[in-house]
Amino acid sequence: MYKNLFIIVILAGLGILLGRFLLTHHENTSLPELPAYYTDNADHEVGAANVVTAVVVTYRGFDTLGEVTILFVAASLIAMFLKNGLVRKERDPRPSSVILSTAQKLLFPLIVLFGVYVFANGHLTPGGGFQGGAIIATGFLLLLMANPQAEFKHGLFNSIESISGISYVVIGILGAILGLGFLDNRFLPLGHLGRLFSAGAIPVIYSLIGLKVGAELSNILHHLNEVQNEE
């Protein structure tokens, strides 16, 4: 009884707090100083048409390195928890329907291609490494749904992940040596604003992040799927 009262008090308190904020706040009419600097200078300093990408990969690139690390730690934790004592059980599941397996064969390459498109154009259009990687992982999810017994080449996925992670850090250090600071994208030519090969190292960094995130999320999906094949 006290517990229910406690929950009601917490929810009502938070609701009143949020409601008061809603009634008293005002929409901004101009950008604060820092975002105004980012939007005004992203085109000639970074050369990326997508200002959000310029902020994520260059201005706040160190945060993104931390973000990639967090995802890596999560994937390693999941692998560690689910890898113990894996004994494969011979299952004979009902084969998936013709529609699903045919559609999977047709759609899988297209989904992976779309993911590559999204992360390769991250500096020009909405999208980027994390989104492209997530799209590639949905392709592998479709593969696992059509064929739950599918075997992934773990070695290949792990090497893709490690190589792209190391290359990301190496490019960051190259930026410090050849450019102005860690993760500076200007050691490669900035090119013409809006072209595919522009914005210095941003397309390279975002492609590496896309490969890394795609491999990590596919590995997580495969580990979670493997559980039902265990004894």
Add this chain to the structure above:
Amino acid sequence: MEYISLQNIGLVTGFLLILTGLYGALTNKNILRIIVSFTIFDAGLNLVIVALSYMKGRVAPIIDKTTGIHHLSDKFVDPVPQALVLTSIVIGVGVTGVMLTYALKMFKTRQSLDIKDFKETKW
């Protein structure tokens, strides 16, 4: 009528999602339902942060032919909250994956997903 703006619609939806997620996390006994509640809370929080950066009459911060490259800080919405939410979504995915893995492990040890069956860490 002055309260009905695109920003307030986004804020109210986000606040309702946050309250729904908190209610679900506090009242449910099944671990999977608690995890789903946390993801709802997460979605509401991200929606609120993006809605706060919205400004009437401005466009998404992507340079193209219609925006030109001059006086961009008068045409674009704030890109920083959008970059933060990008980070937050990715971390949310990682945390959800780890929570689901814990739930799987807990189910393997007790054959149950009810938090009433796990009393060792209760104080």
